[in-house]
Amino acid sequence: MSxxxxxxxxxxxxxxxxxxxGSLSAIGFIRxxxxxNRAHALAKSCTLGVLxxxxxxxxxxxxxxxxxxxxxxxxxxxxFLTSPVAAHMTCRxxxxxxxxxxxxxVRDDLKEAMSxxxxxxxxxxx
Amino acid sequence: xxxxxxxxxxxxVTLSILVSIYRLIKxxxxxxxxxxxDALGINMIAGMGVFSVILRSTAFFxxxxxxxxxxxxxxxxxxxxxxxxxxxxxxxxx
Amino acid sequence: xxxxxxxxxxxxLLWMFFQNDWSxxxxxxxxxxxxxxLFVIRRFLRSKFYLFTLHAVISLFLLFIWEMFISSILVIxxxxxxxxxxxxxxxxxxxxxxGDIEVTLLALLITLTPGSVVMEVSPDYKILYTHVMDxxxxxxxxxxxxxxxxxxxxxxxxx
Numbered sequence: 001m002s003x004x005x006x007x008x009x010x011x012x013x014x015x016x017x018x019x020x021x022g023s024l025s026a027i028g029f030i031r032x033x034x035x036x037n038r039a040h041a042l043a044k045s046c047t048l049g050v051l052x053x054x055x056x057x058x059x060x061x062x063x064x065x066x067x068x069x070x071x072x073x074x075x076x077x078x079x080f081l082t083s084p085v086a087a088h089m090t091c092r093x094x095x096x097x098x099x100x101x102x103x104x105x106v107r108d109d110l111k112e113a114m115s116x117x118x119x120x121x122x123x124x125x126x
Numbered sequence: 127x128x129x130x131x132x133x134x135x136x137x138x139v140t141l142s143i144l145v146s147i148y149r150l151i152k153x154x155x156x157x158x159x160x161x162x163x164d165a166l167g168i169n170m171i172a173g174m175g176v177f178s179v180i181l182r183s184t185a186f187f188x189x190x191x192x193x194x195x196x197x198x199x200x201x202x203x204x205x206x207x208x209x210x211x212x213x214x215x216x217x218x219x220x
Numbered sequence: 221x222x223x224x225x226x227x228x229x230x231x232x233l234l235w236m237f238f239q240n241d242w243s244x245x246x247x248x249x250x251x252x253x254x255x256x257x258l259f260v261i262r263r264f265l266r267s268k269f270y271l272f273t274l275h276a277v278i279s280l281f282l283l284f285i286w287e288m289f290i291s292s293i294l295v296i297x298x299x300x301x302x303x304x305x306x307x308x309x310x311x312x313x314x315x316x317x318x319g320d321i322e323v324t325l326l327a328l329l330i331t332l333t334p335g336s337v338v339m340e341v342s343p344d345y346k347i348l349y350t351h352v353m354d355x356x357x358x359x360x361x362x363x364x365x366x367x368x369x370x371x372x373x374x375x376x377x378x379x
Contacts, residue, residue: 008128009127009128011179012128012131012132012179013131015131015132015135015175015176015179016131016134016135016138018135018172019134019135019136019138019139019142019172019176020135020138021292021296022138022139022142022168022169022172023138023139023141023142023145024296024299024300025142025292025295025296025299026141026142026145026146026165026169027145027299027300028295028296028299029145029146029149029162029165030145030148030149031299031304032299032304033304034308035155035157035158035161036308036337036339036351037306037308037353038158038161039161039337039351040295040335040337040351040353041295041299042161042164042165042168043331043332043337044288044291044292044295044332045292045295045296045299046142046165046168046169047168047288047292048288048289048292049172050168050169050171050172050175051288053135053171053172053175053176054171054172054175054190056175056179057175057176057178057179060179061178061184065182065184067184069184069187071187071188071190071191072187072190072191074191075171075187075190075191075194078191078194078195078198079168079171079194080284080288081328082194082198083168084327084328084331084332084337085198085202085328086164086198086201086202086205087331087337088327088331088337088338088339089201089202089205089206090157090160090161090164090201090205091157091337091338091339091351092205092209092339092340093157093160093204093205093206093208093209094155094157094158094208095339095340096208096209097155097156097157097208097209099155099157099158101308101309101310102308104306104307104308105307105308105309105310106307106308106309106355107309107310107311107355108309108310109310109311109312109349110310110312110339110340110349111310113312113340113342113347113349
């Protein structure tokens with residue numbers, strides 16, 4: 001068993017771990033109760049899975065095919081940077097379009113702030 | 127061994143894409159559908175990575191980059207649209 | 221800081237001229253020499269020596285990756301427990317950071333910490349409304365990690 005073979009096996013193993021993490025977070029899409037909780041699964045586990053897959057691909061092509069791909073590196077960076085932003089935007093849009101929280105929720109600090117803002121806008125408009 | 131692991135990972139990616147499609151069809155509200163589309167895009171990126179290792183070809187890296195950018199921009203545009211009813215905000219001219 | 225990088229590149233180029241040797245190696249040695257010069261005169265520069273800023277940026281990036289790893293393990297553990305017993309909710313958090321860049325970085329980092337997603341920022345950038353996945357277990361941890369992130373971000377952006 002040579003070193004090259006070992007590196008190949010390692011990077012393929014990274015890919016496998018990434019896809020397992022992605023499918024586990026996909027199970028979370030079914031089981032978690034509302035939009036806001038699903039955003040946790042999307043922003044963290046799913047992105048971590050994709051990062052592992054892309055890292056495994058990067059290492060595979062670097063060590064097995066001797067090909068350094070800056071494009072793949074940019075892709076990793078971009079996915080890593082944009083997934084929290086996407087989760088934040090969908091959560092915000094969901095709250096603004098009045099999707100209710102799940103019934104097991106225990107606390108909501110944003111409600112009064114939103115109603116205060118709404119009242120201010122009403123006064124300013126009138 | 128490596129072949130088996132790679133085919134297993136395509137199976138996992140397929141599973142997560144199917145779950146995202148289920149959520150896309152069933153999801154009771156529009157933000158949930160947007161979220162499912164985002165998850166679908168991210169899982170497609172993972173699938174492209176796995177395929178480029180199976181085929182040992184570097185031709186799919188552009189696809190990875192473009193899918194990442196397109197899925198992000200699509201999510202942002204949909205979220206903006208749901209929030210305000212417009213995609214690009216302009217200063218109100220007064 | 222961009223001025224310092226420019227001066228450093230200039231010193232490297234000058235070094236290459238002095239050596240009369242047009243190769244990447246002599247440029248690199250000149251660049252390292254320029255780093256030494258800038259390090260010696262760092263007291264007279266107006267801003268901080270740029271390697272320190274670079275170090276702070278790199279350590280912030282490593283913090284990003286580490287937090288992401290920890291938090292996704294936690295979320296996966298919550299997902300695969302047979303019965304999901306969570307008490308989610310929205311918590312208001314105050315922040316002492318100012319300006320667009322600092323608040324944006326903090327919101328990104330908090331979104332990556334265990335079980336919290338930033339949902340709304342108040343218009344004066346003072347309060348972050350955060351959705352926490354399990355309030356009794358996690359709210360203290362979120363507050364603690366917010367303090368750590370504020371320290372790390374101030375090291376990058378403040379002088």
